Amino acid sequence: MEELKTVGIKGIDEVSEYETFQYIVIKLGSEQYGIDIRYVDNIVRMQHITRVPKVAEYLKGVINLRGEVIPVMSLRLKMDLPADEITKATRIIILKLEQHGTIGVIVDEVKEVVTLSTAEIEKVSYDGKEERVNYINGIGKHDNELISILDLNTVAVEK
């Protein structure tokens, strides 16, 4: 099992006024999403997921991460996208959230880590038409590409 350890995480309170944040850029279908690196505990390859009966469809089950049992959810199903197609690039990002504890999310591909300053992130306005917009709390611009910044707490909240 190859694991990418994330390094150099900035403590939330040591952020200076020139705010720059690091984001892990992931792909979901053709879109790119950014996940705040401070919440990322680990990135692991796709592995056997033990199904848990009688839970929401997007909760794919649990995995064993070094002796801990961790729930895993499908970001695609949560965002009403077509179900995951497991490929060699598929990864599980292990998130550590204050409110919800440790959760794994399945993504199609992990691309890179980018640094975005607050100036490069545009707040999104909610028009309420598209449900997916609720999971995003900003759009970052980086090298002429758009990265939707995921609002992890809304992602983790149960439907």
Place this chain on the structure above:
Amino acid sequence: MDVNQYLEIFLDETKEHLENLNAQILRLEQEPEDVDTINEIFRAAHSLKGMAGTMGYKRMQALTHDMENVFSEIRNGTMKVNSNLIDTLFQCLDALEEYNNNIQETADEGTNDNQQLIARLNDFLKTAGKGTEEPKAQEAAAPEEKPDDQKEEKWLDIKLDESQLSVLLAAREAGKNVYGLTVFIQESCLLKAARAFLVYKAVEEKAEIMVCNPSAQDIEDEKFDLDFSLIVISESPLEEILQAARNVSEIETVTGAVYEVAQVPKAESMAVVQASESKPESAGSAQSQNAPAKNDKKAAGKPVVNRTVRVDIEKLDVLMNLVSELIIAKNSLVSASTTEGGSNAGFNEQIEYLESVTTNLHESVMKVRMVPIESVVSKFPRMIRDLSKKLNKKMELYMSGEETELDRTVVDEIGDPLMHLLRNAADHGLESAEVRAQRGKPEVGSIFLDAYQDGNNVVIEVRDDGSGIDVEGVKNKAIERGIITAEQGESMSEKDIINLLFHAGFSTSKKITDISGRGVGLDVVKSKIESLSGEVEVKSKLGEGSTWIIRLPLTLAIIQALMVTVGGEKYAISLGSIQTIEDVGPDEIKLVQNREVINLRGSVIPIIRLSKELDIESCKSPDENMVVVIVKKGEKLAGLVIDELMGQQEIVIKSLGKYISKCKIISGATILGDGEVALILDANALI
């Protein structure tokens, strides 16, 4: 002195002393003349006072001081124990407990002076005929008993051996002066040992130090309170030596006088024994262990206690987790060896060895976490006594199996449910005296609390010989409250109706008392016990009494489980809930009220198809024989249809986390030898 580091010890010990006092005073009420009990009470009260004084909790000290006076009178036989006095003493204990709770929360004892209680205690003392002078006179006679009252001549307590005595006598005869000194160091002093050393040095210049109490070594190691005493031989006048000692900074006072060597003989050494008996106790636990010279005398008065180390429960949890990891690692070795065909005999032998080591290690770690339920149940006799007075019913509590051990976390949680059940038994269960007389029962009602181990479970039974549960009454009440409909009531078995008692918001007591009957009791009991993976059931016979049976698992973290597969997925079922495993042909399944049942050796058992419950396709065709695991919950049985048996395994229970807590039939997960996660089925939730 910085007392914070002793705070924890203080709290623990105070709790122990209070528990002890509660138990002993109860016994005193039964046997008012028992000397051992009175002595024990006196000692406990005295230690409490000393500890409170050391820690600077003046109110607590004042109250215990007055209690001690009363106990002292009782011990001297000048005061008789009566029910009134016992009541007051119990109230004092409650007040002390309150102080203790305050201290635990805020490190401060609070502001309640409990003047009323103190006044009442003093009333008792006055009416005892001797008046209040007696205890005071006694204190004057035995000043050692007041450790905090600025008794300054502590050097009087120093015990001399023969050779030291003869040296002192010789010195006197040679015309030298023998002085006794006691040095008090300021409370704010940080380096007591260093200050003491400076005093020691200063005195040594003027005089020859004969005896030092505590010993010079102990002083160096800071094994002393705020004072130490010396006996010195010198040619200089006393004032000069005192001045030399006082010149050292951070010294509060130095007192001294000519040491009367002549008075030493018998009387002196007697007094010393007494003094050293009370001193180590009052100085708190930290000091008492460091005074080996005094320990032998202390042992005579105190029952021998097992040597214990207090360990933070979190540290134990860490240890426990490590053992769990080890067991998982061992499981993977086992699975690796079986997949490789197990060609190497030596390898297998080693694995078996590892297996026995891990099992033993697990057991001993578990045992460390086990505590007897005594710590919880010891407060119940007192509670029943209070209830007996409040309810005006005569009752007696009989307890057995207090030594039964349970996991610490379970013991901590089990107190409230048990209290609920006991209160219920006292309030609802036992009849009033008139009714009991009519029914030809003894006047005094009996409540039994029995604990015992049963296989992998610990069973705690609360039994009473009261009126039992009125099934019709419960049914009518349930219908009235809208919990069930009248039709439902008709078809319900007696057991099901009794189980309605555990329904939230159900209380059958006609009048609501402050003891029980607010309708919050039993459902809380049930949910609490279920959260500890236990179960509770009731047996009752109208007119003869009822029995509440609580079953708790011995351990929470690691269990023996049966591994099964259903539709290709692996699941674990706790071995504790499994009765038997049966091979059942498809034609043996019958339908009763549209539910599948089998007739197994005369009993009809409902069948639960796990594949259906788990939303998965069974791998077996319907005309094949089925493997049915018969599980029990209390006295209910059910058959779980599975695909295949994998075998028995020791599994480590891991929580699924609150994120996936919705699934009731899964109680947790475990990690198998190959690293895969398997879910643990909760047979109780399935039935």
